[in-house]
Amino acid sequence: MARITVRFRDNNQIPELRRVLNELDRYSLEVGVFAENDTSNPSYVMIANVHEFGVTIQRERGSIVIPERSFIRTTFDEKNAEWVRFIRSQLRLVVTFRIDARTLWERLGAKIVADIQEKITDLDAPPNAPSTIAKKGSSNPLIDTGGLRSRITYRVVRV
Structure with missing residues (x-):
């Protein structure tokens, strides 16, 4: 008579699943242009804020209005x-x-950064003023040198 050996394995992965799911809560994600990475002059953090929210610059002879061209908030909404x-x-x-x-x-x-960068590339309204287009040689409101687009980044933070 042949002898049959039966072995049982404990495949209970619930404790490991709990650990993995708890690990999800231990991180947060931050996306944008970060000041500690920005040593440029003018600051790309400042440029990002100006375009995201708009600004009016008061001068002796009137004012300059840079309209809101939200590329972060609108990407999140979309x-x-x-x-x-x-x-x-x-x-x-x-x-x-x-x-x-x-x-x-x-x-x-990485996905969010790519989506925001695409928004920066595609955004065309409100348009640049004719004098701005003449100065930079482009009508894309958020791209001059590509510096702002390339500084959009993310970081995963352990909380």
């Missing part, structure tokens, strides 16, 4: 639902242990 779907797809990878929590946040940060 892409939020898409980002939620992206997070859901990445969560499937987290709960099946194919990626870790930090990787999810890194991937989301």
Whole structure:
């Protein structure tokens, strides 16, 4: 008579799943132009704020109005639902242990940065003043040298 050996493995992954899900809560994501990375003159943090919110500069002979050209807030408004779907797809990878929590946040940060950079490239309203177009040789309101676009970044912060 043949002898059959049966072995049981404990495949309970609930404790590991709990650890992975708790790890998701230990990170936050920040996206934008960060002051500690900005050693330029003029400051790209300042340039980003001016365009995001607009500004009126008072001068002796009148004023200069730089209109609001929101590229961060409007991207968040336009892409939020898409980002939620992206997070859901990445969560499937987290709960099946194919990626870790930090990787999810890194991937989301890279996606958001790419979306904001695309917005900077595509934004065309309000248009530049004719004198600004003549000075910089381009009608794209948010691109002159590409410095602002290239400084959009993210960081994953452990909380």
